[in-house]
Amino acid sequence: MAGKPLKDDVTDENLAVGPPKRSAGGLPGLLASIPLALGEMGPRRAAGTLLHMNQKDGFDCMSCAWPDPPHRKVAEFCENGAKAVAWEADPLKVPTEFWAGHPVSELKERSEYWLGQQGRLVEPVYKPPNSEHYRPVSWENAFGLIARELHALASPDEATFYTSGRASNEVAFTYQLFARAFGTNNLPDCSNMCHESTGVAMTESIGVGKSAVQYEDFAKADLIIIMGQNPGTNHPRMLTALEEAKEAGASIVAINPLPEAGLINFRNPQRPRGLVGRGTDLADAYLQIRLAGDMALMQAVAKRVFEAEDAAPGSVLAHDFLAEHCIGLEEYRRHLSTLEEADVLAATGLDSAQIDDLARRYLLADRVIITWAMGLTQHTKAVDTIKEIMNVLLLRGNIGRPGAGPCPIRGHSNVQGDRTMGIWERMPRSFMDRLAAEFDFEPPREHGCDAVQSIQGMAAGRIKVLIALGGNLVHAISDTNAAQDAIAATRLSVQISTKLNRSHAYTGAAALILPTLGRSDIDVQKSGVQFVTVEDTVCAVHASQGRVMPVSDKMLSEVAIVSRLARRVLGPEHPIGWEGFEENYDNVREHISRVVGGCADYNAKVRRPGGFVLPHPPRDERRFPTPSGKAVITVNELATIRLPKDRLILQSLRSHDQFNTTTYSLNDRYRGVHKGRNVIFVNPQDLAALHLADGGYVDVHSEAGDGVDRVLRGLRIISYPSARGCAATYFPEANVLVPLAATAQGSNTPVSKAIIVRLEPATAPGPG
Ligand SMILES: Nc1nc2c(c(=O)[nH]1)N[C@H]1C(S)=C(S)[C@@H](COP(=O)(O)OP(=O)(O)OC[C@H]3O[C@@H](n4cnc5c(=O)[nH]c(N)nc54)[C@H](O)[C@@H]3O)O[C@H]1N2
Ligand SMILES: Nc1nc2c(c(=O)[nH]1)N[C@H]1C(S)=C(S)[C@@H](COP(=O)(O)OP(=O)(O)OC[C@H]3O[C@@H](n4cnc5c(=O)[nH]c(N)nc54)[C@H](O)[C@@H]3O)O[C@H]1N2
Ligand code: SF4
Ligand SMILES: [Mo]
DSSP states (O other): OOSSOOOOOOOSTTOEEOOOOSOEEHHHHHHHHHHHHHHHHOHHHHHHHHTTBTSTTSBOOSSBOOOOOSSOOSSOOOHHHHHHHHHHTOOOBOOTHHHHHOOHHHHTTSOHHHHHTTOBOOSOEEEOTTOSOOEEOOHHHHHHHHHHHHHTOSSGGGEEEEEOTTSOHHHHHHHHHHHHHHTOOOOOBGGGGTTHHHHHHHHHHHSOOSOSOOGGGGGGOSEEEEESOOHHHHSTTHHHHHHHHHHTTOEEEEEOSSOOHHHHEEEOTTSHHHHHSOOEEOOSEEEOOOTTOHHHHHHHHHHHHHHHHHHSTTSSSOHHHHHHHEEOHHHHHHHHHTOOHHHHHHHHOOOHHHHHHHHHHHHHOSSEEEEEOHHHHSSTTHHHHHHHHHHHHHHTTOSSSTTOEEEEOOSBTTHHHHHHTTOSTTOOHHHHHHHHHHHTSOOOOSOOOOHHHHHHHHHTTSOOEEEEESSOHHHHSSOHHHHHHHHHTSSEEEEEESBOOGGGTSOOSEEEEEEBOOTTBOOEETTEEOOEEEEOTTSEEEEEOOOBOOSOSSOBOHHHHHHHHHHHHHOTTOSSOHHHHHHOHHHHHHHHHHHSTTOTTHHHHTTSTTOEEOOOHHHHHSOOOSTTSSEEOOOOOOOOOOOOTTOEEEEEEOOTTEETTEESOSOBGGGTEESOOOEEEEOHHHHHHTTOOTTOEEEEEEOOSSSOOEEEEEEEEEEOOOOTTEEEEETTGGGGGSOTTOBOTTTOOBOTTOEEEEEEEOSSOSOO
């Protein structure tokens, strides 16, 4: 067996808990990334890889969707970007003997950490029905097996085609085209579990579901409000942009139930002062709001804006902007006049003075940016909450001018691009019309299934084949046990993956794993070395070219896999030029330039250093492509979660050393947790009220009211200064607690941040 010895599976026996940090970055951040990269890749591979990351001629960091600054430094990556590339560029390969030695029954018992440590997947493998073992299979046979199952379906809608947001624009376009040429719009993606609420809300409010802010706007803002987001861990280089904004005079307000280190203070590892000094204090005000309290907070701010206008008529609202560009102002004003401060205080857990202060800052600022991520999108009322953010911004014209606007910060590095390319179960008619014209076929017009609906479809026997372009659906979706059963009921599950995860253990009756090149790998096709393109969270599109020698020549690129699969399934005579797609990705991009809005001249524009920025009518020209042609100020009924006695609201979130379902290590440095993940963070006053104590162990039961006892056992309690009544634990483990049907209204996103739970002393105390 080649490579380093296998690391043992992980346990929580060495769990160590210290106080939470009050600063992010600095020397520990810098030092944390380097040994990891060296350890996984070795010094030569590590240096060659890291220095190409996020450079104009290199590859885009595969981790988060934060943009690259216009002027790049030599080392343009962060600690978590380094971890992501070290994980992907791992020279260790899963050896052929692995499959005979490890039945799926055993893989099911392994942690994500262990699975990820087995190295890169390098050969296609097949698990036949009624077998516990995968075995190597040729690429040709693998495609043949998939074609056979797809052809056996009574309708194309009996298959679902999942995508995770690391896929490039080129493969995303090819994949959606394949699914639609096959005949289905079942194109669920990770976005369904992520920023779907953002897309729905912003499209209704302003006609575009993406950030109206660009990188340069941060340094021009007077006020930046960061809601429901932990950038110190999940978008680390955003802290550099915030530091620059701060130096240019912006004030920053953080709204978060947890005191997150990265929002409090930043020690920029690229500056001497950041390495040895005390860094930059970021948040000028920190509102430790209750989970799901944000809608009430935004309404309370808006109400104060109206009161200020009443006190000084004509001087507070953006009257010209509102008259020319918006509808709904008067209904909104009337609606807010009935808002009760007591309800706001109950929902937010804040006091009036804190809200007055936020409103005062908002009114003093000429240019305001509001950013958000999963803390807002994964709630029952997520869509309405985000529409309230849009309302607040519209009242003072904070959109379509420098230094101002809504700025949802997306998750996966290319999740936004995948949507632009057509990965969506509900693409608009205009896209489908262009697709039909370009390829001379009639794509299906009925909307397809999203991620939750796909699992429900599998459980009900309506969906029989799952194909997944990356990701780890079974562990990322809510209701883990139900999801496992649903996938087990399918005839075939196919995972196109770089590394092992639980979706390779919890499979359909038959299963295939197709190993693929990652973002950092050099990709050579018939026409030569290829590059791909990606879109970041601020709509900037640019090229990404792998720089690392692939560990095996048996892996195929994602574009090659999807093109070959399409040819095999649709037949060699199929009129779409799949073969050409694989030979030269320019051929895919030619089609993109004609089908995807804003992408004319795509091949030329993505070859410019730094790429280009997609058009965004509200941002560029204050044009709002809604049905009325105006930005819509919306009326949303306030809903407050009323907690039954002795219950808590639980959110599930990311540790510092994980990427979604991938665990890099068991540490969560900023929250003071080392060598363990089975923990629950609870406010000390809540602990006292519940007669529980720090260091004890609890079973966490979720109270969905549907008669199912969903429980996560043996979590170690950490007394933690979270907002009252609001606890936290890690995703993906927490997914066992979230019923599949518990989703956000309007977006169907699982409510991963608002699970009502009961804590009981652990039935089997200690690490379980
Ligand atoms: N290193 C690393 N980077 C990542 C990822 C990763 O796993 N690891 N994942 C990527 C992906 S796909 C995504 S979507 C993003 C996720 O980025 P984040 O949204 O930052 O991720 P979470 O860890 O879910 O953190 C949610 C934050 O919102 C707060 N919060 C929770 N509920 C509420 C609420 O009701 N109101 C308010 N105001 N705050 C709330 C939590 O306390 C926490 O600080 O990160 C991306 N980047
Ligand atoms: N409870 C709870 N659940 C959540 C969330 C939460 O906050 N709480 N967050 C949700 C969010 S925001 C998201 S985005 C989803 C994430 O859901 P997914 O995107 O499905 O999950 P990931 O863990 O990002 O997928 C990781 C896997 O992708 C594969 N992979 C990595 N790189 C590549 C590549 O280049 N190509 C291919 N083909 N495969 C690759 C690897 O095999 C790896 O194991 O989870 C959601 N689920
Ligand atoms: S901020 Fe995100 S995209 Fe940038 S280097 Fe860090 S992890 Fe990668
Ligand atoms: Mo995400």
